[in-house]
Amino acid sequence: MDKNKIQEELKNIIAVYVPEKEILDNLTLEHDLINDLKINSAHIVDIVLDIEEKYDIMIEDDVIMQMGTIGQAIDIIHGKVLEK
């Protein structure tokens, strides 16, 4: 699965949790979900649930911890989709 496609889909998933939408126009792989995108940490679990549903994958608790940036999230999704 194309990582660019995942990035576009991930942007759509996280958009509702990002308080200031302007930053989404120039989203980069380095953007940190909590520190840069200002997503409330409680919503990380919601984003994981949305991702699991969208791609029909399971993301374990220890993997969630590694999901700091957009780039890391894409890599996790990409890896899990390949494993299916």
Place this chain on the structure above:
Amino acid sequence: MINNRVVITGIGVVAPNALGAVDFEVALKEGRSGIRFFEASQSLNFRCQIGGVPVITDDYKARYFDDYYQNKLENKAIIYACLAGLEAWENAGLGHHKDSIDFDSGMIMGSGALGMDSSNKAVFSKILEGNVKRLGSRAIPESMSSGGAAYLNQILGLGNRILSNSSACITGTESVLLGYEHLKSGKAKRMLCGSTEGDGVFIWGAFDAMRILTSDSNEDPINGSRPMCNSSVGFVPGGGSGAMVLETLESAQSRGAKIYAEILSANVNSGGLRDGGSMTAPNSNAVIRCIKNSLHEAKVPSDEIDLISGHLTGTKGDATEIKNWKKALGGTQDQFPLINTPKSMIGHCIAGAGSIELVATLLQMEKSFVHGNYNIKGIHPDITAEIPVSSIPVQTVYKEINTAIKANFGFGDLNCSIVLRKWQDG
């Protein structure tokens, strides 16, 4: 001792028959019904298969909500509270900023069975299926009784007292009483007060089992709620929310706010579940005492009352309630103010009832009308034995309302009564 005068400067409402105060006024005047048939109640073998549920459109939500609230919030009690609360706040001419906290303003947003809203079925199902891992971050705030206040305050950023009272059917009137007392004693400048109730089979089921809901109108929903009618067999359950901005007179005048009415007094008590009072029935002596105390505190003699907004659910209790009002107010059989309730149009919105009905009362005071008690085929004889038929309008009457009294009575033998006076400029 600080003894501030307290006024109401903003109103908002989400009712089964209207969204927003402007449309609610029209609905009250024309007798628009918000009572509908529910297939879910039928398929689950409910005796009462009708109810009053607000119809929330995406467009209406978009007026007040960002995309997160718009798309993610599911608990209807919370959605109703947020919409009514934001409308009231805006109606009072107040703003909010995402980076500042207003320590002079607080909130009392009560709720009834907030966690029993139909939206929580998904939460219960996931837990029972062993999928607790799939509960999102909203599962807690969307089931806690203070959820309405919490989500509302996430938007408003108020820093004074934030409380969610829960006192069955008096919750709405009591929320105003609590805000009134807080302001009167000088602890805040403004309090957003109201209450909310969601809807659906989990909230309504046990009322149905108690056989206190209307069971004869599944084919004719709009005639199901018939307060004071001789053919009433029960109440029609509903949901919704009302909200009001209460403010010290000083604060309201200093910012040139429009004032709807002054709260002259508010009284709350309990019949102690004794002396005829029980979990479900009121102790009439306590009801009378509550009404009398509120009038005494307001220094309002009975003959000054222009309108009574009753509790009047459409059950056997209506006649008892009228007797209690009559005893509290005194006078001969032909002396009694106009009395009404919007429940014929919206059903009994349980914990939401008091606040929605207070908004209805304020609209009638502001616009000088008394809406009809619709659906009455014939007034119950035990009621006409107490008060004149002319006190019970069945159509909208246009009349100046300067002084109104609003009371609700609830499970757990609770009573709350509030006296309001229309604000006259200058």
